[in-house]
Amino acid sequence: MIEESVWQQALALLRASRQVVVTSHVNLDGDAIGSELALAELLSQMGKRVHVLNDGAVPPVYLFLDAYGRAERYQESLHHHLLEEADLAVILDISDWARLGEVGSVLRQCQAKRLCIDHHIVTDQLAEVMLVDETASCTGELVFELAKRLRVPLRGHLAAALYTCVLTDTGGFRFSNTSPQAHRMAAELLENGVPFLDIYEHIYEQNSPARLCLLAEAIKDLHFENGGRIAWFRVTQKMLRHCRASYWETENLAEMPRAIQGVEVAIMFTETPDGHVKMSLRSKGRVVVHHLASKFGGGGHPYAAGARLQGKMEQVVPQVLSEARALFGY
Ligand SMILES: [Mn+2]
The missing domain is CATH 3.10.310.30 (Diaminopimelate Epimerase; Chain A, domain 1)
Known part of the structure; x- marks a missing residue:
């Protein structure tokens, strides 16, 4: 459980920000890319400038979520200035410097305030505000809660990205992290018309001969x-x-x-x-x-x-x- 004061600190950081960099761990999975894109959508609906930068490309299976091509592979010559200019960096689905790759080593040197949103067992206190709940089924569950508190409607790209988080991190509602809250989140997204059949097909019915x-x-x-x-x-x-x-x-x-x-x-x-x-x-x-x-x-x-x-x-x-x-x- 996250204390109310920590939620308030996280919300205050997001509201006060103007230019935000969002990042996650190496070897992006569905929850990492889903929570990044959901948060990016949320922030841009709040009028913030936002960049999603990772130490690696989006796995092709998740490209369907990124209609705007928001998630970029970090390249120093192209993106270093964005990390320097940002006033807030949000680190999702990881609290371990080692798994942030090159983006992590640059972020450590930057002025930007840091917010970590995660559901792993914390390895490093890598941010001023640690919005971490080990009982959450996925990081997307915490972004979902932020979206509700910020009164951003759960539609379109935001809903699809959040549904991907809970679907993939619970292995299709089968793993031990499947919780009443995971189902409540999925139910609310379904009530908002999230295209769950399309999402399932995009992720689970794309086995290539190579795989x-x-x-x-x-x-x-x-x-x-x-x-x-x-x-x-x-x-x-x-x-x-x-x-x-x-x-x-x-x-x-x-x-x-x-x-x-x-x-x-x-x-x-x-x-x-x-x-x-x-x-x-x-x-x-x-x-x-x-x-x-x-x-x-x-x-x-x-x-x-x-x-x-x-x-x-x-x-x-x-x-x-x-x-x-x-x-x-x-
Ligand atoms: Mn996760």
Whole structure:
């Protein structure tokens, strides 16, 4: 729960701002891009100048949300001045400097006030005002509340962006973060005519042959530990090349092993383009996994977490697995 005084501080920052930069974490997901675009729409309806700058491009699957082409990939020569001129920076869906990439390192040096809106377990106090609620289903839920408090109508692009946040972060209202409030938010957006069928199709019915190939490779590589309670697989750069798949097409592949009978914890190890490893942890909701992620310098939510590991696949996988086995007491 967020204290009323913190809501008031956040609202005061938004109202007082004139030029705002909105950003989120590397490897944008539906909640990150959805909450960014929703907040950008909200702010522009309030008459503010707003720029959405990220350390990476919008994954193609979410481009349909950005009809105005608002979200830009940060390039120093083009965008540095925007960060210097801004009087407010809003950091969404993350409270960890390390996961903000280049935009984060520039923001740290800037004069702009900072507001963080998030539902992860806080890693860094990276803003003056931390509007953070770990019980919120998605960051979009907090932007939704801001929109209501600011009396901005929940229509058009704003509604579609907010619906995307709650739909994707709850895995279509299936994960453990699905809450009465998540359903209330969805219901209110539906009452306002959000095109939920179109949004679902855009996000979940666009499997490319490359992604299916990757899924097949992932299934071939499935391994089990602890009598089938842990399932894990790797996605290597070689597999990506073989399938002609892009890095972003690995998103949510970790959900596949979680759906196996008896599996409590699923782990996906993805080889990054620079030869390191990203791990994604997904729990069915009985075993808390963010401690495992934080042991390796990452974080997230109790039942969905991740970390970036320094080292090659052969080195890091055994280290993670030995810690993962310990989750079950051996
Ligand atoms: Mn989120």
